Amino acid sequence: MKPRLECPELKVYRYMNARMELEGKEKQHYSFLEKGLEGELKFDSLLERLEGEYLILKDILLDYQGNLFQIDTLIISKNTIHMFEVKNYEGDYYVDADKWFSTSGTEIKNPLSQLKRTESLFRRYLQFFRSPLKLECYLVFVNPEFTLLQAPLNEPIILPTQLNRFLRNLEFPRAPLTNTPINLAKKILADHIIDSPFKRLPTYEYEQLEKGILCSGCRSLRTHVKKGKLNCEVCGTLEAIELAIVRSVEEIRFLFPERKITTNLVYEWCKVIESRKTIRRVLNEIYTKKGKSKYSYYVLKD
Ligand SMILES: [Zn+2]
CATH class of the missing domain: 3.40.91 (Restriction Endonuclease)
Structure with missing residues (x-):
């Protein structure tokens, strides 16, 4: 159950x-x-x-x-x-x-x-x-x-x-x-209490964390993009780049709930994606855009 x-x-x-x-x-x-x-x-x-x-x-x-x-x-x-x-x-x-x-x-x-x-x-x-x-x-x-x-x-x-x-x-x-x-x-x-008060969350800063996209299979950072797919150099997992971006956005939202999700932030976090356009396309598809031009950011769809 x-x-x-x-x-x-x-x-x-x-x-x-x-x-x-x-x-x-x-x-x-x-x-x-x-x-x-x-x-x-x-x-x-x-x-x-x-x-x-x-x-x-x-x-x-x-x-x-x-x-x-x-x-x-x-x-x-x-x-x-x-x-x-x-x-x-x-x-x-x-x-x-x-x-x-x-x-x-x-x-x-x-x-x-x-x-x-x-x-x-x-x-x-x-x-x-x-x-x-x-x-x-x-x-x-x-x-x-x-x-x-x-x-x-x-x-x-x-x-x-x-x-x-x-x-x-x-x-x-x-x-x-x-x-x-x-x-x-x-x-x-x-x-059942969902939000455990037991959790001792460690402290970390955005700057401290190495950027890149984690492999969905083995969580290695040794990944690169080839032909629209995220390739893991360690375990060989292949993943559609769109899914890898969405996973990365969810990771940022989980680790830094106070940060606004912007194209630049996701671009910097993912590191291995060459074009901001790809990121913008995925963000526009999955999330709702708020704000205008360079101040725009994304939130979960209702
Ligand atoms: Zn892997």
Whole structure:
């Protein structure tokens, strides 16, 4: 019912990573976001094999009395809600008392505590409108290169080696869903907070970012125009130049919402397009022109 989208934070980082040198903490945070999404998508693909009747909601952000909590994946079936916190950790980790460490000795945030916090808030959220469905919560590690030494027993942890078996054993009734689970899913969707206050957007300036058109396939800046197409020198993707321009305009609008879209701005940003005429033609086609002559700019069509 709700797909997983690239979050705005990751989107900014992807653009930045393509157009400038990320350093230190930013680079780390970016790869953390990419890894997180990769893990979630991997889990999504495993869920495609499930049979029976159920609803899947992904990336849900809810508020219970001022406490925000995020849910990676929810499966709502006739009598049960399965909630999953998905981790894509790689390498060896161990648990000592309530603390989690990588084998190099660095302590990491205890993901089990994170799961318990989310579970407790979600449980209260469900109780608030008396949902009769049973809630089961799991912490899932999807990366086959992950090992957890001294893993605590009797905790809802699914390790990579257990994942397939766990999913095989998940059984959902085949009868069509009743109104109870459907209405619950609708309620959750209605309560889902779209604009996440969590996002820690990095700072960047227009001047800092290298100009050019990103390849639609691999996000490389090593592209050039040949015979009306954008050619990627890295992965070979070809794209109609019109589409590449529209993508670039959307990128500018996303990164610099306060800037007016003018032919000159798009020309400078795209860099690899020789004629302003091509850009003007595309802008005139896709957007609405405002203002006169050299002060004109473009906005989205109504
Ligand atoms: Zn490419």
